[in-house]
Amino acid sequence: MSGLSFDPDAIRALAKILRETDLTEIELVENESRIRVARSMPAQQVVQAVSAPAPVAPAAVPAAAAPAAPAASDEVTAATPGAVTSPMVGVAYLSPEPGAAPFITIGGRVAQGQTVLLIEAMKTFNQIKAPKAGTVTRILVDSGMPVEFGEPLLVIE
Structure with a gap:
């Protein structure tokens, strides 16, 4: 590791790119050197930012009332029963590999401890297991979608 040297200006530039693009992580790899810059945003702040404009838009534009279904999924929080x-x-990945059947479907039954999706973090696929048996009523993420710590992924009732 003695050969590694990182330019603080390069790290600052990567951090600036994160802020400007709303990305949560950037990783650069060159030969045996790796620079990873990551940030996290509390899930509640993201939900509040999405939820706050919603009441304003329908009042200003009547046609905006049509996408009521997506707004309902935004209302799911970590405190929602079954979340x-x-x-x-x-x-997040909803299937074990590209082209394979998904782990879960809306309306499908799951057993406690059953794998419901995978989360790839640092090139490691982590199995997310059902905390209880029940029926999947909502899937709040798409396959390949970045997720944050504490973000609701699905609802089991």
């Missing part, structure tokens, strides 16, 4: 939240920052 399964992300234990880490990463990328």
Whole structure:
């Protein structure tokens, strides 16, 4: 590791890119050197930012009342009964590999401890298991979607 040297200006530049693009993570790899800059945003702040404009838009534009279904999924929080939240920052995957059947479907039954999705973090696929048996009523993420710590992923009732 004695050969590693990082330019503080390069790290500051990567951090600036994170802020400007609303990304949560950037990783650069060159030969044996790796620079990873990551930030996390509390899930509640993201939900509040999405929820706050919603009441204003329908009042200003009557046609905006049509997408009521997506707004309902935004209302799911970590406190929602049956909500399964992300234990880490990463990328969610709904199936074990591309082209394979998904682990879960809306209306499908799951057993306690059954794998419901994967979260890739630092090139490791982590199984997210159902905390209880029940029926999947909502899936709040798409495959390949970045997720934050504490973010609701699905609802089991």
